[in-house]
Amino acid sequence: MENELELPKEGKYIYGIVRHSGALDFGPIGIGKRADMVYGINYRDISAVVSNSPIIQYEARRVNMTTHEKVLEEIMKEFTVLPVRFSTISEHDDDSGILRILEKDYAKFDDLLTKMDGKKELGLKILAHEAPIYESIIERYDEIRSLRAKLINLPADKTHYQRMKIGEMVAEALKKETDNYKNIILDTLNPLADDVKINDNYGEMMILNAAFLIKNITEPEFDKTVNNLDEKYGSYMTFKYVGTLPPYNFVNLVINTKGI
Numbered sequence: 001m002e003n004e005l006e007l008p009k010e011g012k013y014i015y016g017i018v019r020h021s022g023a024l025d026f027g028p029i030g031i032g033k034r035a036d037m038v039y040g041i042n043y044r045d046i047s048a049v050v051s052n053s054p055i056i057q058y059e060a061r062r063v064n065m066t067t068h069e070k071v072l073e074e075i076m077k078e079f080t081v082l083p084v085r086f087s088t089i090s091e092h093d094d095d096s097g098i099l100r101i102l103e104k105d106y107a108k109f110d111d112l113l114t115k116m117d118g119k120k121e122l123g124l125k126i127l128a129h130e131a132p133i134y135e136s137i138i139e140r141y142d143e144i145r146s147l148r149a150k151l152i153n154l155p156a157d158k159t160h161y162q163r164m165k166i167g168e169m170v171a172e173a174l175k176k177e178t179d180n181y182k183n184i185i186l187d188t189l190n191p192l193a194d195d196v197k198i199n200d201n202y203g204e205m206m207i208l209n210a211a212f213l214i215k216n217i218t219e220p221e222f223d224k225t226v227n228n229l230d231e232k233y234g235s236y237m238t239f240k241y242v243g244t245l246p247p248y249n250f251v252n253l254v255i256n257t258k259g260i
Contacts, residue, residue: 041104
């Protein structure tokens with residue numbers, strides 16, 4: 001029928017690249033609603049982990065992103081993985097397109113796998129507790145404390161500009177304090193990491209948003225150090241420590257599947 005919708009062609013969705021030369025089967029956990037098998041396509045001593053998929057642009061919705069990440073987590077149980085950008089699809093319904101990608105970019109994949117071998121990404125977000133941080137600022141900054149004491153019993157409508165001034169001074173002190181804590185924490189953790197990526201903070205109460213590339217053998221020491229920092233500063237801030245993650249912040253694999 002002329003009006004019948006044409007189904008999208010089939011391709012291979014690429015999740016990541018691993019060092020492996022044999023067969024790989026991760027079960028029916030592929031992206032989308034079909035639960036396609038996730039398996040390996042091998043070239044020399046490296047494999048691309050893929051599943052069958054229609055050639056579509058997957059929306060960056062939670063369900064799709066979560067499936068992509070869960071596949072990578074499964075792979076990481078056995079292998080060091082180079083994560084491939086979300087919704088990367090080879091436009092071939094057989095292994096030929098993937099094999100050409102592996103052959104063409106073999107040297108790059110081989111080098112990155114060597115660099116990432118035996119390492120993992122750990123994430124750390126630190127958020128200041130508003131009330132204790134502000135209390136410590138009032139306590140430690142004489143000028144702010146003195147000005148606040150002078151205004152505390154005066155009517156708000158007659159001290160508007162002075163109160164604005166205090167607000168500006170507190171904001172400046174908060175920036176100084178959070179930067180100081182950030183530097184102390186990074187100075188403590190950086191020597192244990194192979195690499196560190198500082199990501200943008202969101203909100204003035206965020207002290208640190210960082211990813212650390214850690215050797216597997218260093219992870220227990222890194223964990224202990226984070227716990228010690230949490231015990232030391234826990235009354236002023238919350239530590240959100242996440243691991244083990246694929247090295248998203250240290251490997252950005254953008255594979256060009258067009259014309260291959």
